[in-house]
Amino acid sequence: MNIENSTADATQEDASKKQYEEAVKLQEFLISIACQLPAAISNKELTYSKSHIRILSIGLSRLEFICHDPKILEIPVSYLAMYENSKWTIDKLTEFIETDQLKKAEDLAEFQLIPFLKEWKEDTYFWLLIYPDKEKMSHYYEHEFIPNHRNTYEDRGKNYLVSIFIPVYNKVEYTKKCLESLFRNTDFAKHSCELILLNDGSTDETEEYFKELGIRKVLTLKRNVKAMIFSLMYRVCEGKYAAFINNDTILTSNWLDNLLTCIQSDPDIISVAPSTPNTSNLQGMADEFTPENAEEKAKSHNVKCPYLWEEKCRLMPVIALYDIDKVNTIGFADRFYYTMEFWDDDFSLRARRAGYKQILCKDTWCYHFGSISGKEDQLKYRTLQNGRSLFIQKHGVDPWGHNFCYDPYLLTHLETTFPDLPEDTPILSIDPGFGADVIQLMTGLRRLGKKVTFSFAIGDSNLADDLKPLKGTVSIAESRYDMHRALPAGSYQYISIGKEISLYPDYSELLKACASRLKPGGVISFYLTNPYSLGLKRELEEERLLNGKHSMTLIPLNEVVSILMEQGLKPNASGIFEANLPSILMPNRSEHLNRYLVLATKPK
Numbered sequence: 172m173n174i175e176n177s178t179a180d181a182t183q184e185d186a187s188k189k190q191y192e193e194a195v196k197l198q199e200f201l202i203s204i205a206c207q208l209p210a211a212i213s214n215k216e217l218t219y220s221k222s223h224i225r226i227l228s229i230g231l232s233r234l235e236f237i238c239h240d241p242k243i244l245e246i247p248v249s250y251l252a253m254y255e256n257s258k259w260t261i262d263k264l265t266e267f268i269e270t271d272q273l274k275k276a277e278d279l280a281e282f283q284l285i286p287f288l289k290e291w292k293e294d295t296y297f298w299l300l301i302y303p304d305k306e307k308m309s310h311y312y313e314h315e316f317i318p319n320h321r322n323t324y325e326d327r328g329k330n331y332l333v334s335i336f337i338p339v340y341n342k343v344e345y346t347k348k349c350l351e352s353l354f355r356n357t358d359f360a361k362h363s364c365e366l367i368l369l370n371d372g373s374t375d376e377t378e379e380y381f382k383e384l385g386i387r388k389v390l391t392l393k394r395n396v397k398a399m400i401f402s403l404m405y406r407v408c409e410g411k412y413a414a415f416i417n418n419d420t421i422l423t424s425n426w427l428d429n430l431l432t433c434i435q436s437d438p439d440i441i442s443v444a445p446s447t448p449n450t451s452n453l454q455g456m457a458d459e460f461t462p463e464n465a466e467e468k469a470k471s472h473n474v475k476c477p478y479l480w481e482e483k484c485r486l487m488p489v490i491a492l493y494d495i496d497k498v499n500t501i502g503f504a505d506r507f508y509y510t511m512e513f514w515d516d517d518f519s520l521r522a523r524r525a526g527y528k529q530i531l532c533k534d535t536w537c538y539h540f541g542s543i544s545g546k547e548d549q550l551k552y553r554t555l556q557n558g559r560s561l562f563i564q565k566h567g568v569d570p571w572g573h574n575f576c577y578d579p580y581l582l583t584h585l586e587t588t589f590p591d592l593p594e595d596t597p598i599l600s601i602d603p604g605f606g607a608d609v610i611q612l613m614t615g616l617r618r619l620g621k622k623v624t625f626s627f628a629i630g631d632s633n634l635a636d637d638l639k640p641l642k643g644t645v646s647i648a649e650s651r652y653d654m655h656r657a658l659p660a661g662s663y664q665y666i667s668i669g670k671e672i673s674l675y676p677d678y679s680e681l682l683k684a685c686a687s688r689l690k691p692g693g694v695i696s697f698y699l700t701n702p703y704s705l706g707l708k709r710e711l712e713e714e715r716l717l718n719g720k721h722s723m724t725l726i727p728l729n730e731v732v733s734i735l736m737e738q739g740l741k742p743n744a745s746g747i748f749e750a751n752l753p754s755i756l757m758p759n760r761s762e763h764l765n766r767y768l769v770l771a772t773k774p775k
Contacts, residue, residue, distance in 0.1 A: 187240070187242065188300070190236075190237070190240075191237070191295065191299040191300050192300065194234055194237055194295055194299075195292060195295055195296050195300065197230055197233060197234060198234070198288060198291060198292035198295060199292060200230065201226075201227055201230045201231070201288055202285065202288045202289055202292060204223050204226050204227055204230075205223075205227060205280065205284050205285050205288055206285055207223060208220055208223055208224075208264075208277075208280040208281075208284070208285075209277050209280045209281040209285075211223065212268070212273055212276050212277040212280060213273075213277050215273065217268060220268060220276075221265075221268065224261060224264060224265055224268070227261050227284075228261055231254070231257060231258055231261065234254060235254060237250055237295075237299075238250060238251045238254055242299065246298050246299075246302065247298070247509035248294055248295070248298035248299065249291075249294050249396040249397070249399055250291070250294065250295060250298075250299075251394075252372075252392075252394035252395065252396050253287065253290065253291035253294060253394075253396060253399075254291070255393055255394050256287055256291075256392050256393055256394055256396070257284070257287050257288060257291060259391075259393045260279065260283050260284050260287055260391075261284065263279060264276055264279050264280060264284060267279060278387060278388070281407075282367075282387075282388050282390065282407045283390050283391070285406075286390070286403050286406040286407055287403070289406065290396075290399050290402055290403050290406070293319055293320070293402075293506070294399065294506060297311065297506060297507075298506075302507075308565075312565075316502050316505070317499075317500070317501065317502045320402055320405070320502045320503055320504075321499045321502075322405055322406060322408055322495055322498075322499055323406075324408070324409050326409075327408075327409060327410065327411055327495060327496075328409075328410060328411035329409075330363070330365075330409055331363050331364060331365040331409050331410040331411075332362050332363045332364065332410055332411055332412065332431075333362050333363070333364045333365075333410045333411070333412045333413070333414055333427065333431070333492075334364070334365050334367060334407075334408035334409055334410035334412070334413045334414070334495075335353070335357075335364055335365065335366050335367065335413075335414040335416060336366075336367040336368075336369070336404040336405075336408065336413060336414070336415060336416070337349065337350070337353075337366075337367070337368055337369070337415075337416045337417075337418055338369040338371055338400045338401070338404060338418070339368065339369065339370055339371065339373060339377050339418045340370075340371040340372065340373055340395060341373045341374060341375045341377065342375070342418065342419065343373070343375045343376050343377045343380055345418055345419045345540060346377060346380065346418040347380065348421060348462075349416065349417075349418045349419070349420055349421065349422070350384070352420075352421045352422045352423070352466065353366075353416070353422045355422075355466070356422045356423055356424050356425075356426060356466070357422065357426070357427055358427075362427060362428075362431065363410075364410070364427075365387075365388065365408075365409060365410060366386050366388070367386075367388040367389075367390070367404055367407060367408065368381055368384075368386055368388070368389045368390070369389075369390040369391075369392070369400055369403065369404050370389065370390070370391050370392060371392050371395050371396065371397075371400050372392045372393060372394050372395035372396070378391065388407060390403060390404065390407070397509055397510075397511050398504060398505075398506050398508055398509050398510075398511050398514060399506055401415075401503060401504035401514065402503060402504055402506065405498075405503045405504070408495060410495070411494075411495060411496070412431070412434065412492055412493060412494060412495060413492070413493045413495050413498070414427065414430070414490070414491070414492045414493075415488050415490070415491050415492075415493065416490050417489050417490065417539065419539065419540040419541070420447065420489060420490055420537055420538060420539050420540070421462060421465050421466065421537060421538035422490070422537055423465060423466050423469030423470075423473055423535075423536060423537050423538070424466065424469055424470050424473050425469075425473040425474070425475075425535070426445060426469075426473065426490070426535055426537055427492075428475070429445070429473060429475050429532055429534055429535040430443050430444075430445065430492040430532060430535065431492065432475050433477070433480055433530050433532050434492055434494055434530075436477065437528065439526065439527055439528045439640065440494065440527070440528045440529070440530055441493065441494055441497040441498065441501075441522050441525075441527035441528065441529060442486055442488070442491050442492065442493045442494070442498075442522065442527075442529050442530075443486075443491065443492050443529070443530045443531075443532050444486050444487070444488055444489065444490060444491040444492070444529075444530075444531055444532065445490055445531075445532050445535035445536060445537045446531065446532070446533050446535065446536050446537070447489045447490065447536075447537050447538060447539035448460050448538065448539055448541075449539045449540060449541030450487055450489050450539050450541070451487055451576075452483070452485060452486070452487045452576055453576060453577065453579070454486075454487055454489075454531055456533070456536055458536075460536060460538065461538075462538055462540070465536070465537070465538035468536065469535075469536045469537070472534075472536050473534065473535050473536060474534060475534060476534040477534075478534075478618055479532070479533040479534040480530050480531070480532055480533065480534070480614075481530065481531045481533060481610075481611070481614045482528050482529065482530055482531075482610050482613070482614060482640070483519075483529050483530070483531050483607070483610065484519070484523055484529075484574075484575065484605045484606045484607045484610055484637065484640075485515075485516055485519035485520070485523075485529065485570075485575060485576075485605070485607075486515070486519055486529040486530075486531065487515060488515050489537075489539045490537050490539075497527060500525065501518075501521045501522060501525050501527075502521070503518065504518065505517055505518075505565075507561060507565060508558055508561055508562075509561075510554035510555075510557045510558045510561070511554060511558070512554045512555050512557070512558030512559070513555075513558035513559060513561065513562045513570055514558075516562060516570040516575075517562060517565070517566075517570075520566060520570070520637070523605075523606075523636075523637055523639060523640050524636035524637060524639060525639070526639040526640055527640065528640050559571065567633060568633060568634070572604065572605070573602075573604030573605065573669065573670065574603055574604030574605045574606060574607045574608055574669055575604070575605045575607060576607050577607040577608050577610070577611040578607075578608055580747070580768065581608060581696065581698075581768060582608070582611050582612065582615065584696075584745065584768060584770060585612060585615075585665070585694070585696060585770070586615060588694045588770070588772070589615065589616070589619060591692075592616070592619070592621060592664065592692070593621075593664065593690075593692075594620070594621060594622055595621070595622050595624075595664075596616050596621040596622065596623050596624075596664045596665065597623075597624045597625075597626070597661065597662070597663045597664055597665075597690075598612065598613070598623060598624070598625050598626070598663060598664065598665045598666075598667065599625075599626045599627075599628070599658065599659070599661070599663040599665070599666045599667070599685075599688060600625060600626075600627050600628075600643075600666075600667045600669065601627075601628045601629075601654065601658070601666070601667065601668045601669060601670075601681075601685075602628070602629055602630055602631075602654075602668065602669040602670045603627065603629070603638070603667065603669040604634060604637075604669055604670075605634070605637050606637055606638055606641060608667065608669065609625065609641065609667060610641070612665065612667070613625075613641070624643065625638075625641045625642070625643030625644075626643050626644050626645075626646070626659045626661060626663070627641075627643050627644065627645045627646065627659075628645075628646045628647075628648060628654060628657045628658050628659065629645060629646070629647055629648070629657075630647070630648045630650070630651045630654060630657075632647050635647065644659055646658070646659045651674070651675060651676065652676050652677055653677055654675055654677060654681050655677050655680040655681040655683070655684040658681075658684050658685070658688065660688075661688060662688055662689070662690045662693075663688055663689060663690060663693060664690050664692070664693045664694070665693065665694055665695075665696070666685045666688065666689060666693070666694070666695045666696070667695075667696050667697070668681075668685070668695070668696065668697035671697075671698050671699065671700050671723070671766070672697045672698065672699050672726065672731065672769075673699060673700045673723045673724050673725070673726055674723055674724075675724075676724060678724060678726065678731075679734055682695075682731070682734050682735060682738070683734070683738060686735070686738035686739070686740055686771075686773070687738075689740070689773045690773065691773055691774065691775045692772070692773065692774075692775045693772070693773050694770055694771065694772050694773075695735075695740070695769075695770070695771040696768070696769070696770050696771075697768075697769055698766050698767065698768055698769070699726060699728060699731055699744075699766060699767045699769055700723065700725075700726075700765075700766045701728070701746075701764045701765060701766055701767060702725035702726065702727060703764075704749065704763075704764060704765050704766070705749055705763070705765075706749055706750075706765055707725075728744055728767055731769065732744070735769075735771045739773065739774070740771040740772060740773055741771065741772045741773075741774060742769055742770070742771040742772075743769070743770050743771070743772075744767040744768070744769045745767060745768045745770075746764040746766075746767055747764065747765050747766050747767065747768065748763055748764060748765060749763055749764070749765045750765070
């Protein structure tokens with residue numbers, strides 16, 4: 172009986188797969204038909220256009236059966252929504268032709284129908300024929316993802332330098348503030364800009380507001396499709412650059428001038444973003460910046476200043492400018508992040524692994540209200556947690572893992588060692604993770620006019636490509652037991668150990684090897700877990716430490732100090748308190764200290 176059931180299930184699965192494959196082929200055919208419509212409508216070949224629209228309607232009706240497929244209910248596919256969106260678009264196209272609104276019909280075919288059908292096909296193909304098979308997904312990302320998501324305008328930049336695109340889902344009051352600030356602070360003629368708006372199934376007055384604006388490119392989705400919106404808008408950008416803007420932002424003076432100056436300054440830059448409050452990744456500003464004073468304060472602040480540019484290992488694109496030619500080499504947004512979270516972390520990872528730079532332009536301040544559209548879903552549907560899980564599933568690393576965001580405490584202490592540095596500043600970074608700390612260190616040194624070069628020693632080969640933008644040599648340790656043998660030869664001004672020194676079984680030999688490579692006046696930096704801390708005691712009591720991925724050597728501070736002093740270094744340790752301190756602090760108890768930051772200097 173079990174064998175019979177298994178055979179029946181396999182037969183049903185094969186039949187479903189065949190149906191899905193036929194659906195994708197039909198969608199590809201409909202795309203080819205739709206691609207002929209803009210030119211036909213432009214040439215007023217109306218009989219020809221109407222016959223093509225009839226073919227599209229017939230083809231669409233043949234695709235309706237999948238809307239009722241049980242698999243559609245099991246996975247985050249947008250099939251039903253895109254069926255309805257495409258059907259509505261074809262009906263609207265017919266209406267425009269029948270009422271002799273041919274320019275509107277031409278635009279609707281090119282900027283809505285064609286991208287709708289392309290994204291619908293890709294959604295069907297990925298979710299029904301690729302996902303969740305790991306081998307198929309690996310092949311898809313290696314060979315199909317990039318060409319299937321490429322912006323295909325061959326004369327990009329001819330009509331527009333910048334395509335500005337803004338997706339909207341309800342919250343029309345914020346959209347109005349955003350667009351009004353955009354119109355006040357953007358010279359559309361100077362930079363030859365086009366504006367692209369997308370209404371992602373809003374149920375408020377967004378559609379009526381968009382009609383009042385008279386914008387040529389407005390994509391209207393009757394049903395919300397979440398993450399697909401990014402690819403939809405990217406497909407219709409005719410500019411050399413694409414500016415993505417959240418609708419819960421306020422644009423300020425010179426925002427576009429400054430971002431263009433930055434992205435055009437280096438052929439390796441793929442994306443840039445301004446500083447905005449209420450944004451993660453340390454992308455805000457220290458000054459008091461509110462919706463009421465944002466535009467006025469920015470008038471005096473937003474002056475082009477490369478000194479204030481900061482390279483990042485990832486960039487949160489509340490507002491961001493992209494180089495489309497470079498984006499086409501890695502692909503834009505991945506529909507796999509259907510929760511709308513972590514698609515930007517995924518893009519950042521792919522960008523840095525391709526060797527591209529991402530820059531935070533702190534010479535430009537804009538305002539961000541903060542997850543106005545997405546906050547409800549974050550709380551109700553745990554979209555952040557789900558998106559993080561999807562990232563780990565795809566890449567095998569945690570987007571919030573080691574060094575995804577730089578450590579201000581470490582960098583503040585390292586800055587005290589900057590005075591009187593030599594012009595050449597070679598840096599050896601050991602296990603820098605995603606590299607946020609060393610990138611920030613590089614920024615601080617370059618601001619002083621120092622020439623910075625990198626060498627790396629890492630224990631996880633999966634993170635080697637994350638260091639590509641820094642253009643340094645990378646040495647990979649065979650195991651975490653012999654990191655000291657993997658250190659590249661040379662002399663260094665800074666040696667940064669990215670992981671806690673307690674995680675290295677060879678910590679004594681590692682510190683000695685680092686000391687031997689340190690230039691006079693150079694600094695070694697690392698963290699050391701306090702073996703007497705409350706946090707460590709709790710982990711031992713609950714056996715969480717023993718069940719963890721890495722074992723830890725419990726090292727007293729005085730032992731590390733002795734090793735460093737024996738190597739002729741001058742160590743200095745700063746104690747860091749527990750995040751949650753006891754209600755009554757016991758005086759002179761070392762258990763209140765969670766860990767130490769150790770800076771060891773070699774005398775000149």
